[in-house]
Amino acid sequence: MKRKLTFIIALALTITAADAQTWMPVSTGTNNTVLTLDSINGTLYAGGGFTTAGGNPANYIAKWDGISWTTLDSGLNSNVWAIGSLNGNIYASGDFTTAGGNPANYIAEWNGNTWSAMGSGFYLSIGSAQGQVFATYNDTLYAGGAFESANGISASNIVKWDGTVFSPVLTGTGGPASSLHVYNNSLYVGGGFLAAGGTLAHYIALWNNTAFSGLDTGMGPSLVQTHVFAITDYNGKIFAGGFFSTAGGDTAHFIAQWNGTSWSPVGGGMNGFVYSLAVYNGALYAGGNFTLAGGISAKYIAKWDGTSWSAVDSGMNSGVHTLAVYNNELYAGGSFTIAGGDSISHIAKLSTTTAVNDIPDSQFQLSIYPNPADNNITVITNQTKQSFLSIYNLEGELLLSQPVHQEKSTIDISSLAQGMYFIKLYSENGVTMKKFIKE
Numbered sequence: 001m002k003r004k005l006t007f008i009i010a011l012a013l014t015i016t017a018a019d020a021q022t023w024m025p026v027s028t029g030t031n032n033t034v035l036t037l038d039s040i041n042g043t044l045y046a047g048g049g050f051t052t053a054g055g056n057p058a059n060y061i062a063k064w065d066g067i068s069w070t071t072l073d074s075g076l077n078s079n080v081w082a083i084g085s086l087n088g089n090i091y092a093s094g095d096f097t098t099a100g101g102n103p104a105n106y107i108a109e110w111n112g113n114t115w116s117a118m119g120s121g122f123y124l125s126i127g128s129a130q131g132q133v134f135a136t137y138n139d140t141l142y143a144g145g146a147f148e149s150a151n152g153i154s155a156s157n158i159v160k161w162d163g164t165v166f167s168p169v170l171t172g173t174g175g176p177a178s179s180l181h182v183y184n185n186s187l188y189v190g191g192g193f194l195a196a197g198g199t200l201a202h203y204i205a206l207w208n209n210t211a212f213s214g215l216d217t218g219m220g221p222s223l224v225q226t227h228v229f230a231i232t233d234y235n236g237k238i239f240a241g242g243f244f245s246t247a248g249g250d251t252a253h254f255i256a257q258w259n260g261t262s263w264s265p266v267g268g269g270m271n272g273f274v275y276s277l278a279v280y281n282g283a284l285y286a287g288g289n290f291t292l293a294g295g296i297s298a299k300y301i302a303k304w305d306g307t308s309w310s311a312v313d314s315g316m317n318s319g320v321h322t323l324a325v326y327n328n329e330l331y332a333g334g335s336f337t338i339a340g341g342d343s344i345s346h347i348a349k350l351s352t353t354t355a356v357n358d359i360p361d362s363q364f365q366l367s368i369y370p371n372p373a374d375n376n377i378t379v380i381t382n383q384t385k386q387s388f389l390s391i392y393n394l395e396g397e398l399l400l401s402q403p404v405h406q407e408k409s410t411i412d413i414s415s416l417a418q419g420m421y422f423i424k425l426y427s428e429n430g431v432t433m434k435k436f437i438k439e
Contacts, residue, residue: 035048273289
């Protein structure tokens with residue numbers, strides 16, 4: 001009974017707590033992992049290992065306009081790891097070998113209507129090449145990954161594209177380049193290398209458009225698994241996340257901060273990989289394969305306010321691979337199928353909801369009938385934009401979750417046992433709950 005009461009109280013608090021952060025679905029999401037998100041010119045682009053988005057065919061790449069998903073021609077034939085832009089064109093890189101049905105080796109260009117190959121693309125003599133990251137720096141598109149050449153030009157794991165031709169970045173990096181970030185007119189490069197441009201740089205380096213330099217002694221230990229997967233800036237410092245246990249020779253678990261002179265840990269760090277970093281509403285968000293941040297429970301995503309770590313809602317049930325800010329909302333993509341306790345497929349957005357009690361009834365309508373119900377229950381609401389319903393039992397177990405597309409919806413509850421249940425409505429205006437009885 002104590003557990004039941006705790007759950008009921010928790011649900012009630014979600015109604016009355018103002019400005020609560022809640023994960024919400026992005027239509028019906030995708031049918032497989034989202035590996036990259038990028039907000040470009042008012043559109044959110046998503047790439048990954050999926051073949052549907054919003055329930056419609058979308059081969060490994062799709063775009064979201066805030067209302068619906070659309071495809072980019074016939075897409076690619078394998079994973080998209082990175083999306084970037086230059087001069088109005090969209091670029092994708094990953095594991096694919098065709099784009100729009102035509103040959104394109106690991107990198108391709110989208111002009112808004114059609115895909116085109118970028119010469120012979122990326123090449124790696126042992127195994128398959130892979131594009132992993134993009135960044136625009138000094139009006140040039142930089143691409144990183146695991147490759148030896150780009151369209152026949154020798155380029156070790158990093159290359160630049162001016163819109164017409166590829167050119168090398170000195171001698172490149174001595175291992176995969178997996179993260180790029182522009183800050184203070186410099187390009188920060190992270191990955192699985194020990195040197196950049198012939199200069200010692202353990203897993204992270206700075207490029208000033210002329211030369212590479214290391215950042216102190218970088219990350220460690222010097223093992224094959226050590227890697228910097230994500231870089232961003234926050235409060236005037238550079239933050240790097242990945243798979244490492246030291247930064248600048250000092251202990252730093254999977255995330256560290258650079259003040260321009262030295263590295264330091266970030267609140268005790270995580271207990272697993274950090275794959276992505278993003279700044280949103282004055283805080284730093286980290287996504288990855290961890291379940292603890294600063295010693296507190298934070299399932300696969302956590303928030304750093306400059307002083308301490310905190311959880312983000314109840315987190316996810318699996319890894320967060322990518323984060324992006326679009327339309328002033330934080331989006332997360334990954335391998336998860338549950339976010340904030342609700343069924344959300346591989347992509348979610350963070351909604352800062354206002355307490356329902358602060359919203360006039362005329363603006364927020366939710367009614368259900370019949371109650372008690374037998375095999376079906378009808379829900380009426382005026383909250384149909386980016387809304388969804390979830391049904392829980394008294395133990396707090398999620399039984400059903402579905403998007404709301406119209407003001408009147410009928411839900412099949414014939415599979416539920418007799419008893420009391422809670423139906424919870426999430427919308428962009430708030431969260432509310434009602435109880436019903438199944439006869």
